[in-house]
Amino acid sequence: MLLLCITGLPLIFHHEIDDLLHAEVKPAEVAPGTPMADLDKLLANAMAKSPGQVPHFLIWDRDDPNAMFVSVGPTITANPVNNRLVRMDAHTGDYLDSPDVTGRFTYIMLKLHTDMFAGLPGKLFLGLMGILFCVAIISGIVVYAPSMRKLDFGSYRSHRPRIVRWLDVHNLAGILLVMWTVVVGFTGVINTWADLVLKMWQFGQLAEMTAQYKDREVPTKLTSLNSAVEVAAHAVPGMTPSFVAFPGTIFTSKSHYAVFLRGETPVTSRLLKPALIDAETGKLTDSRDMPWYVSTLFISQPLHFGDYGGMPLKILWAILDVLTIIVLGTGVYLWLRRRKTGVSTVRAIAQTSAVEAPLASS
């Protein structure tokens, strides 16, 4: 848990850290209202810079409307985890850069935080740790009651021995943060199930939507990407495109573009809605809201990342994370003390107060 809290800390600011440590090519300055580049042209430019690669996804940059990414892999069936991101200018369609992010500090922190470089088993293991963390919080609430029976809320006995002070810090910070730690802990657990949720959706709703096309192969020549996005945006009014999955990738069938659209408020911008566009005819096949288990995953992401309320929220997230580290640290200390002495912390404190009481009265 300490590892998760410590690696999570820089991840709150991963965007700012990357900006600071790694220079990137800036997209062209454009006047507001400048039309977007033709996506087919943009894609062609990206692929010209990526010999021997095929496009998997086209992604609109959430944080910078002037930039887009093309995610490319060696074959269409290759694991997209190892894909490279090619940054493109969203207005001119020109190539910007495609840095190798795998050596970056934030990437290493992310891997340690999500799967410890061990793939799905690593993720599920950390998920299990997250569940234990939630259980620990609940047991902490239960033992909070007896240890606070004689104390006012917010007691901090600063003149007492370290074990008492740290118990107070543990109780105080623990109970103050309890809602935040439960929410961040549990949404983190949900995030570790992302791969499983995706599989469920693939074999559930996606298979249903594309059932009649399941025997088709990947078309040798795809219809226009630009018009596929236009058809999708027209089919789902009021939503903007977030990313496109190319036919044959994990987010769609072998013969459909899947255009994922998002809303405009913080919460609806997380709830993606796919529109499947037939890549042989260019026509809309189907568009449905995601099932509840995918929506739950989408909603739990911002609640874990803390990236949905501007910089002040990120800073608060960081402070709350540091306080959680303190709760964990004092908790480990109290547990070790208890193991060493063989008596419970509460008993040890009762004994020290018994020793101190006569001294104080004399």
Place this chain on the structure above:
Amino acid sequence: MQNHKTLWQIFAAPILIGVLSSIGLIAALVGDGWWDGISWLTLALPVLLYFFFVLRRRRVNS
């Protein structure tokens, strides 16, 4: 010697803070602008209370 507190006395303040934290966690999801502000205030509360309690006692006793 103080009397033993009831469960309600022990958990009244934590429940209030917990409810405020939940409001804060959800507010910034619902909208921007004012909603973000509510979120910042309610989530800053436990942080401020922590420092208030820890620093207050130290000053009183030193």
